[in-house]
Amino acid sequence: MSWVFLADDRVYKLKKPVKYPFLDFSTLDRRRFYCEEELRLNRRLASQTYLAVIPLRVDRTGRLALNGHGLIIDWLVEMKRLRHADMLDVRLREGRVSEADVRRIGELMARFYMGSTPEVADGGLYLKHLADEQAVNRTTLQLPELWVRDVASPVLDAADRALGSIEPKIRRRIADGHIVEGHGDLRPEHVNLGEPVQIIDCLEFSRPMRILDPYDEVNYIGLECSGRSWIRAFLLNTLAARLGGRPDGDLLAFYGGFRMLLRARLCMAHLLEAPVRQPEKWKPLALSYIALAKHQLSFPYRPDPRSTPFV
Template identity: 55%
Template structure:
């Protein structure tokens, strides 16, 4: 969806003139607007990284220049370049993450979520988004050309069942103000263990994808850390939320969140095989299978999936 240009100290992100069901960058005006949204949203968690929206101009001699005088023909987001060696996924791979560093990330996120306005009026967007995306998960993962039917069918059924049983409790969380406008794409590769921590690449192009339960989003980040080999990170992230919010989801609802997110990641992996040309063709199916297997583990993490979804939510049983 974007081209990213790197210098020694800066990053410039130029949005491609594309339109999909979930985003529209088809005009210069829309690309300028979403550059502004990317700057605004990401400054919430990475103020030291996101600098400005910069015009790409054509000057009098017909050349191109960033900023300066001339006719603006497009717009870019300008950022400070973060050290790749300090990104969380890279630190996990090199076994170089401390409890203190994760504690600072957890506190940053907990403070962020606790200050957001509840999405009570628009909170039902969250449930509709879960249902819609799970339907797409099923449609993509069960396409016969991917050879995942035998691998994915039972897990898709488990997530469907958990989602159906969890609807009343998700609705109760919406009514109690637990749903907020969060990050939308919280993954280890978007977390920099700098001083202070910087959390980048908030999903700017579709607000409905940012309407989340904080426990869903932070649990997903923890799950990705599990997959990379550091399972101790997830409980520390969740515990930071426990200190700010009056109640947390039961293991059943967390099982739904984890299973759903893992299947979504599996789908996004396998969808690369629908691109033309396909890049890194041998990578995507094994990675999708890994996420499907993780989704099964997430679903089975509750002893009675769907029966003990949420005990202490307002209006719950």
Template identity: 55%
Template sequence: MMGHRQIADLAAKVRFLSDPAAYGSGTTHVDARETHMSWVFLTDELVYKLKKPVRHAFLNFSTIARRHFYCGEELRLNARLAAETYRRVLPLRRDVSGHFTLGGSGRVVDRLVEMKRLPQGDMLDARIGSGRLTAAEINEVAKTLAAFYVHRQVEIDDGGAYPRHLIGEQRINRAILLKPEFALADIASGPLDIVDALLQRLRPRIEARILCGAIVEGHGDLRPEHVCLCQPPQIIDCLEFNRSMRIVDPFDEINYLGLECEMLGAPWIRPLLVQALENRLPDRPDAELLALYGGFRALLGARLAVAHLLETPIRHPEKWRPQAIRYIKQAEREIFSVRSRSVRKSTPVCGDA
């Protein structure tokens, strides 16, 4: 939560950055958009991100020094998959008369990440929606991601962060989705129970994958709206604020991107993504583990949807419960192949059955 002074200070910065005059004579329009953790300002050719002075269990942007550090991390980490998009960290200053300035003199009062503006119509979610999408374009994205994962250092010493993250987030999934005010218990309890049971039973397989080098530091938030189908593909908005949340099984992360594409109406994308990764990383998880990954991610999506209803003020209140229901139904589909089987044969931990 932000204090009154922080709220007022942030509001003043947002007003300044929403004015085209802040960016010089070449800027004619600014589209200001608020997210949970940032304000994003889209100008004619560039984009500027201002992190909010917030603190949560999973991130801390509460001071200028911390926001500066994480702006640098955002630049560094996104250079891995979007080097042509992320440009620099820019100081926001306040001069002696109290006016904000970009590029002028005065005391630094915050930092911005400056990015090239990507064509909205070429983002993967927009392409799926318009039907302007080819298998060749998806294969290009898949090859880019597969090469990215192949070149990541394996996380053995820090790999334990991955199962801890799954278990901890699933605990929060259950707490949020079963809140009485959301009236989701009837449809959410079953998938939550199955994913809980799978997490407990399959944890040894995940831990074995850590030991055999299958876990890496990945992107952390791989969704269609973060993939631009330009040349070369730009995969943006890496989760910069918490390294432990980037420690992941690549098959979990790429399967999640495919799941989100499926929910947008393009189920044919997921097999291409997974196959491209398997071509470079032959230690594909077995079907049960992939079902767990998909079920967990879908329930996480449901939880993040209804969590918007806990905010003050609530933005677009009519949107979030129906979206959560869609994710819960997707979770059911993800775990359908394993939920009715009480006895299963053992399977290799670093390869297919």
């Protein structure tokens, strides 16, 4: 959806002129609008990283420039370049994540959600998103040419049953003001553990996809911290201590199963591209996500008291 250009101490993001069912960057005006949305939304959690929206110009000789005069042919988001070694996914791979690091993430997210307006009127967008995305999960993971249908089908069935049973609980959470406009794509590769913590690359192109339960979003990043269940528990407990309104284990189990099926689908969707990049990577990764989804949907989540933060 974008090209990203890395300079010495800056990053420039240029949106591609593409149109998909879930986004439309096909015109110059639309690309400018979504650049401005990206700046506005990401400053909520990364104010020191997102700097400006700037025009890309071309002069009479055909030379491109980021300043001066000339015809504006596109727009760029200008960002401060973050230290790669401080990205959470890198730190996880290298075993350099401490309790203090996770505490900083949890406290930042808790403050963010506490300052967010409850989405009572638009909360139904969350349920619609869950149902719509689960339908796409099913369609994609059951494609015969992807060869994961037999493994995925019973897990998809379990997710459908779970969604039907927990729908009244989500409606109650909407009415009680627990649903907010969040980040929308909270994963380890979007968290920088510098000073201060910066959480980047929110999902700027669709507000309905950002309307969610904070516990769904935090549970998601916890599950993405593969093999480190204490991180997930610590983040959820931090959120519960600061925000309150913790959902029950069945709801958290559905959130986890749904997100892992979504990740499996996104992995397998790479095999539908032309050309396929890293073809050997996607099926094993998708199968690991499906297995994790099955585990999540099989057992209600139980809080780990050993991971309760000091408050």
